[in-house]
Amino acid sequence: MKLRDNVAVLDATDLRILQVLQENSRQTYTAIGRLLGIAHSTVYDRIKRMEQQGIIKKYMIQIDTEKMGAKNITAIITVYTDPKVIEKVAEKLCDAPEVLDVYTSLSEELQIMAKVVAETQEHLHEFIANSVAPLPGVLRVRTSIVTKKFKEEQWSVVDSGRVNIYKTSV
Numbered sequence: 001m002k003l004r005d006n007v008a009v010l011d012a013t014d015l016r017i018l019q020v021l022q023e024n025s026r027q028t029y030t031a032i033g034r035l036l037g038i039a040h041s042t043v044y045d046r047i048k049r050m051e052q053q054g055i056i057k058k059y060m061i062q063i064d065t066e067k068m069g070a071k072n073i074t075a076i077i078t079v080y081t082d083p084k085v086i087e088k089v090a091e092k093l094c095d096a097p098e099v100l101d102v103y104t105s106l107s108e109e110l111q112i113m114a115k116v117v118a119e120t121q122e123h124l125h126e127f128i129a130n131s132v133a134p135l136p137g138v139l140r141v142r143t144s145i146v147t148k149k150f151k152e153e154q155w156s157v158v159d160s161g162r163v164n165i166y167k168t169s170v
Contacts, residue, residue: 008053013038017046018056025059072117074146075126077132080111085137086110092135123147165167 007066013036020032029047033040050056065072079090086104090112093102101115118124124143134140 008050010050010055013042014046014050017043018050021047021056021059071120072119074122074149075116075118076144076146077114077116077128078142078144079132080138080139080141081110081112081116083110083137085135086112089090089135089137090155093132096127098123098131 012107015030016036020027020035027035029043031038032043061142078091079089090102090104093099093112093114098116098118099114100117101113103113105111105113116124116127118127124145127141128141132138
């Protein structure tokens with residue numbers, strides 16, 4: 001792996017390793033090496049390098065909470081803020097365990113969009129009323145409760161060297 005302008009340049013082998021890990025990150029270095037036709041020590045060295053460079057941030061599992069019997073409410077909240085504090089408000093939202101994703105938009109109005117999960121509608125209300133609305137610089141909050149999921153996706157690496165999206169089950 002080479003660095004160009006402080007950005008890691010991955011070759012085809014690095015990309016293939018990432019693709020295999022995204023399909024199943026529990027595979028051994030030997031299994032990945034066998035699958036790709038390279039030595040397990042090469043797989044080990046490349047994965048360690050990508051971890052050190054921050055390309056591989058963490059290994060995760062995807063849990064279907066509904067199959068575990070969890071009944072949650074998902075909402076997208078849009079937080080309109082004073083321009084001077086948008087970053088601080090976004091950072092505060094990142095700290096909340098109820099918040100899954102946080103994005104900012106610099107369109108007509110400065111706004112933060114966050115995906116929030118709560119156990120009940122009452123918990124969602126309490127979170128917004130007690131943890132979001134009182135933040136300094138918050139002007140207003142708009143909440144949209146998700147009533148049905150049609151599609152959720154994550155980023156994936158493909159052999160061509162580009163980043164593409166693949167579908168996950170919902």
